[in-house]
Amino acid sequence: MTSVADIMADADKPRRWGWWYVTELRLREMRGYVSYVVTSSFANPLMYLLALGIGLANLIPEGMDGVPFLVFVAPALLMSTILTIGAEEGMYPVLSGFKWHKIFFAIHATPVTPGQIVGGFLVHLTIRFTFTAGVFFGFLILFGAVPLASGWVMIPISILGAFSILTPLGAYAARLEDDTGQFALIQRLVVMPMFLFSGTFFPLSQVPDWLEWVGWVSPLWHATQLGRTFSYGAIEPMWLSATHLVVLVAYSAIGGYFMHRSFVARLTK
């Protein structure tokens, strides 16, 4: 048989590259459902833009926030699409790796550490989100919904937004023993309201005062507002834009920290 010397090119390699091996694995796994990812990446924006951007926009000829309705709603559509996928990826795929497929345990039996597992998982998703957001952005250009060249900044913002919801959910999902309806509840009581009350289809100022807090805690609102600034140059105070960014980074960083802790706890139990 091949000797250890042949195989172990470098004992330090997994220490440095473990995260990438995990990404490699996830990418290879994705081959199994790549047609789903591609189809939905193209179908989603098309449906949204036809229904909301064209259909609904005709009913609002005066536009919103000083721009045509399509232009107003476009950043929100992109953000909500990517954030929704982010929420999904933070739930079942995480629990599944521990409970059903147990793939995280298999990886952890090798030199790869829990932190590298989380890292590789997130890097793979960055690649996936970039693709889906990129296609979406292409459609926005095609429909003339993004008037400014600076609109591409919405792509990294959407990925940051996705992580700001994915990592806290991932931290939670990694500690679950079983899904007895928690995920469905999160979908209905967190993700759905976020979609409805985050200044998605109309400015947050139109929401009743007592519901406005939903927008403020919602990563979607922050991502959308930031996106609007870059897309059509929505006017808001500088401090507010900075707040959007800080909130998204804070959600992602704190969520990432706890997600890592959950993975360590579960894998070294």
Added chain:
Amino acid sequence: MIRAENIAKKYGDFVAVDGISFEVQRGESFGLLGPNGAGKSTTMKMIAAVSTRTSGNLEVLGMDPNTDGPAIRSQLGVVPQEDNLDQELRVRENLITYGRFFGMSHAAVAKRADELLEFAQLTDRAKSKVEPLSGGMKRRLTIARSLMNDPQMLLLDEPTTGLDPQARHILWDRLFRLKEQGTTLVLTTHYMDEAEQLSDRIVVVDKGAIMAEGSPAQLIRQYSSKEVLEVRYGSDKNSTVAKSIADVGERQEILPDRILIYSDNGERDLAEITKRGHHPMTSLVRRSSLEDVFLRLTGRSLVE
């Protein structure tokens, strides 16, 4: 390869492993034998540097698993109790991606995967999905996967649980070959025949503690007799008959379904019992096994 001193693992108030000590030498085949829930898997996880021990000293390949986990794991092959193959990948891909985790190059993993598919007799299933494989094939694939990094030591947690007899024998044959090649094997099992087949040395564990240690033959010699006579009188009568034959053999165990008589000559004892007018429904004279050792040590049988 392993030196464990008084290692323990507690989950809150529950003590899974209660201060056990043992050593494993290079090239040795070492078995942890005990019933389900004895703490075998937890012990294995501590050795495999994936479960942090609560107390005690543990050295694996000269390093501490609590601090040098990745380095230790890079030298180990692990076959977990439950298959955790990647269902989304094909058979060969499972080996390739796993090898990558050890930092092996793409060329090296491809070569090694083909060698191991051959070894695991799965070459013709290389492109198959994992799910339709039989239990025995999945197990062989898991073993092949654990060998990707050419490990110094192979840890096998209940390697043949849930397999049919034929699949078990194929697997034992593969493991025996590894043993012949000098791979250090550490296995847990609650099957005495598996422990006898594969281990040079065994520790018997129960309720998180070590009950006895030695080679299978030593343990049998020390804790059991040469032969065992099993007689059955039907569940109602076993205990009544037992009273009137209590002086036969060296020792007896009265189980709900049969009486075990430990002696150096089972046939002679059977003749004696029959002479006294107690004709059993069925009788069997056999060699003592580790099952008898376990029964003697704990008063319970291994598979409950």
